[in-house]
Amino acid sequence: MKQYLQLCQRIVDEGQWVENKRTGTRCLTVINADLEYDVANNQFPMITTRKSYYKAAIAELLGYLRGYDSAAQFREIGCKTWDANANENSAWLNNLHRKGEDDMGRVYGVQGRAWQRPDGSTLDQLAKVINNLKNGIDDRGEIISFYNPGEFELGCLRPCMHTHTFSLLGDTLYLTSIQRSCDVPLGLNFNQIQCFVLLALVAQITGHKAGKAYHKITNAHIYENQLELMRDVQLKREPFASPQLKINPNIKSLNDIETWVTRDDFEVTGYECHEAIQYPFSV
Ligand SMILES: Nc1nc(=O)c2c([nH]1)NC[C@@H]1CN(c3ccc(C(=O)N[C@@H](CCC(=O)O)C(=O)O)cc3)CN21
């Protein structure tokens, strides 16, 4: 929690204003942030200086792991976060590749589960990584990349947290996640949870201990219409201790994640937080 607040404070103190063409809203911006999550000791990185909706963040991650490409699929599993990007951004609405209401195109999970090869077949990056890790193999390339520049025009948004690399040291599994662009008041609240859960879940289904998750962010920003709430409300609050996350121990395979796991297989205990803050969202 401290590292999150330090990043917010750093943006407020040292950030530079950058115009953003895609949303039309400028952002106070810093470059380069390194965050770490202690999954081994179950220090769940949920924001405590406002109410955090962790189940939606986990549902979003489940949707990525399943390769979803429609905001309707995300809604069905309890996550509304893709409604706006799928249905309200004019560049995407006018894109001829958009297949209709709720279509997100070839984003995130589609690349993770069905990367298109030149011969027309597809590659399941996630299954390869899980299979190797299950067999104790780290080939120094246990990488899941959602970032496919050749297909950007086929999706509603370029992936933000775009690369996840797993590493095995002895029987401990580590994760390094790379993010190119980060909406610190809204997106990071979700992304911290997702890095933690991704490592905890993959460790569980591959039979390893979880170590640390390392989260590396390039462009970290606060949109102009969020600044006052962050500076004058959220940053004035004292954080509470981190809660703990309990994952249903019956989740044992990638197939389980694909077929029956829901956001209710994840429970948080010991969460104490300040009042909710509703930040504006830029589409
Ligand atoms: N401008 C922007 N910021 C983002 O963080 C973001 C995007 N766009 N586009 C793609 C995804 C969608 N994400 C989102 C979208 C909405 C919330 C959001 O509204 N969160 C609320 C409540 C969520 C709920 O009730 O389930 C929050 O207070 O955290 C969070 C992340 C993260 N990403």
Ligand SMILES: O=c1ccn([C@H]2C[C@H](O)[C@@H](COP(=O)(O)O)O2)c(=O)[nH]1
């Ligand atoms: O997981 C996510 C997804 C998106 N974001 C934020 C970061 C930016 O504010 C926007 C994406 O806009 P770009 O113009 O494509 O950079 O969404 C996030 O923080 N986390």
